[in-house]
Amino acid sequence: MATDQLEAPPPDAGEDRGSLAGVLRSYELAKRAEWQVRDLPWGELPPIPQYTGSPQRGARRNDMWRSVITQQLQADQLAVEMATQLFAIAPDPEAKLYYTTMVQDEARHTEAWLKLAAEAGGMAERDPYLEELAHMTLEADTLEEKVFLMQVFYERLIISRFRLIARSSRGTVLEELCNRLTVDDGIHHTAGMAYERVLLASAGDATKNRLIDAANRMLPIFVQHALWRPRAREVVGRMMRQTDERNLREDIETGVRLAESLGLDVSRVELAL
Ligand SMILES: [Fe+2]
Ligand SMILES: [Fe+2]
Numbered sequence: 001m002a003t004d005q006l007e008a009p010p011p012d013a014g015e016d017r018g019s020l021a022g023v024l025r026s027y028e029l030a031k032r033a034e035w036q037v038r039d040l041p042w043g044e045l046p047p048i049p050q051y052t053g054s055p056q057r058g059a060r061r062n063d064m065w066r067s068v069i070t071q072q073l074q075a076d077q078l079a080v081e082m083a084t085q086l087f088a089i090a091p092d093p094e095a096k097l098y099y100t101t102m103v104q105d106e107a108r109h110t111e112a113w114l115k116l117a118a119e120a121g122g123m124a125e126r127d128p129y130l131e132e133l134a135h136m137t138l139e140a141d142t143l144e145e146k147v148f149l150m151q152v153f154y155e156r157l158i159i160s161r162f163r164l165i166a167r168s169s170r171g172t173v174l175e176e177l178c179n180r181l182t183v184d185d186g187i188h189h190t191a192g193m194a195y196e197r198v199l200l201a202s203a204g205d206a207t208k209n210r211l212i213d214a215a216n217r218m219l220p221i222f223v224q225h226a227l228w229r230p231r232a233r234e235v236v237g238r239m240m241r242q243t244d245e246r247n248l249r250e251d252i253e254t255g256v257r258l259a260e261s262l263g264l265d266v267s268r269v270e271l272a273l
Pocket of ligand 2: 079155185188
């Protein structure tokens, strides 16, 4: 990558940068919230929930947790790529500054999941739909689409998943990690909302329409990703299908409301569910 792409263009003299104050606030917040992988209670708490029942059941439970960890590791590895791309292409110096913290956050999350996967007995199957979603975001044509898909949509929806995992894994390193990720992704989402608002304020109808088209292309894959269960969780997946579909519908409706709050015309959004 050429270095001139990494250098933020200097703001024009007298130009009002006040609209980016929210993005700068997220930058300050992210620096204060930064933590280290070594701060997690390694060795003090079990990595994942421990079971005292039969060894077969214990092994099955363990496979299920390894699968949960693998999906989150996969998501954060892809998030490093996406945050790096946002850092590289965002034209505003305030946003560039902010994205330096997001790249570091996603890298730290990846390191934590890698260590947790090793402590829990290794990795499991990767979700093919998550890979596809990441590529749609990485290959999206405009910055507006990328910020929308990554920060407005995914990083808001992942928070309820972290809360759910934390609730089911009390007293473990996994719970502690999910609590920290809830805070970090809360900041990523807030920053994305603030920046998307700035981007859309100067965007024309064509850009806004493309964003809705991108959302319509993404939603069916998102549904498949949300309902996908690897072999280790197939049985639980079948039992949870109705609950999963209900939660998914709520998640998508949340995404549509967020799009609407950004001034987008959501009447063309197809829910795909
Ligand atoms: Fe992350
Ligand atoms: Fe994130």
